[in-house]
Amino acid sequence: MKLGPDITRIAALLGEPARANMLSALMGGEAWTAGELAREAGVTPQTASSHLAQLEAGGLIRRRCEGRHNYFVLAGQDVADVMEQLALLAGRAGHMRTRPGPRDPAMRKARVCYNHLAGDAGVAMLDALIAQGRIVDREGSLVITDAGRAFARDFGVCLDASAKRPLCKACLDWSVRRSHLAGQFGIGLLDRIYALGWARRVEGTRIVAFSAPGQHAFEQIFGRIGEPVAMTSP
Structure with a gap:
């Protein structure tokens, strides 16, 4: 059995496009609702709930309860750092979107x-x-x-x-x-x-x-x- 941190679980969480889009949206530092993140990721609310549960269990996001509403934020600066470095690596390796957006x-x-x-x-x-x-x-x-x-x-x-x-x-x-x-x-x-x-x-x-x-x-x-x-x- 290999010792040390298991990076494969984190890599699997980050490697799914909808979850990656959710994490990218949360890079702004603001709290988003599940519905907002579902629209950002282009998935149904039910699928979004499953993704958010996995990200929360994996320690990448935290849930904030405000009354009847749940909001989600990145778990911390270290998650933001990883996302920024992955974007840098993807760009350096040439893994870019083929149709950049107007923004x-x-x-x-x-x-x-x-x-x-x-x-x-x-x-x-x-x-x-x-x-x-x-x-x-x-x-x-x-x-x-x-x-x-x-x-x-x-x-x-x-x-x-x-x-x-x-x-x-x-x-x-x-x-x-x-x-x-x-x-x-x-x-x-x-x-x-x-x-x-x-x-x-x-x-x-x-x-x-x-x-x-x-x-x-x-x-x-x-x-x-x-x-x-x-x-x-x-």
């Missing part, structure tokens, strides 16, 4: 990755924070500097060093194939972007849509979306 460019520009900003905008934001000396990249491990803590405070982001969630974390972006910012700092920055009215979440999608003034304000701090940031000298 694909918007998804690539800016989207939610569970609870932080991803896509061109997310990568631009991390590039800028590193170039500005607010974050240091130590071989893929991100560390916030004193300048970064001051920036977070001035920007209205609360960081808690005693919390279990890391302050900074690199998350490899499937569409750009470079890292964007996760962790408390990444979550807090996206929350502030919403609060400042720079961007909004497009209902029913993971797309983060910037207004023209919002994109201008974002780019004043983090550089142009989709363009590399020149690194400053140490």
Whole structure:
């Protein structure tokens, strides 16, 4: 008998298209009902209930009961990380949809990755924070500097060093194939972007849509979306 974790069960859960579509929908960090997930997956409510039960038993999603309604969310950040990395691997291996949807460019520009900003905008934001000396990249491990803590405070982001969630974390972006910012700092920055009215979440999608003034304000701090940031000298 082989020892160690059995990845085959998780792989089987992720390998079914309807279940994969449900998990992808939950990558936005919001709670969805069974009916909403059934429509997203293109299956009947009865089939959706079976899939959701399997995902819940497999530890990939959690159920939230609100009155008479059940809602479903990803079980945690680690599930979102796996989904993001699988998307990256699929793209690198050439396993792409043959008919990309009309929302694909918007998804690539800016989207939610569970609870932080991803896509061109997310990568631009991390590039800028590193170039500005607010974050240091130590071989893929991100560390916030004193300048970064001051920036977070001035920007209205609360960081808690005693919390279990890391302050900074690199998350490899499937569409750009470079890292964007996760962790408390990444979550807090996206929350502030919403609060400042720079961007909004497009209902029913993971797309983060910037207004023209919002994109201008974002780019004043983090550089142009989709363009590399020149690194400053140490």
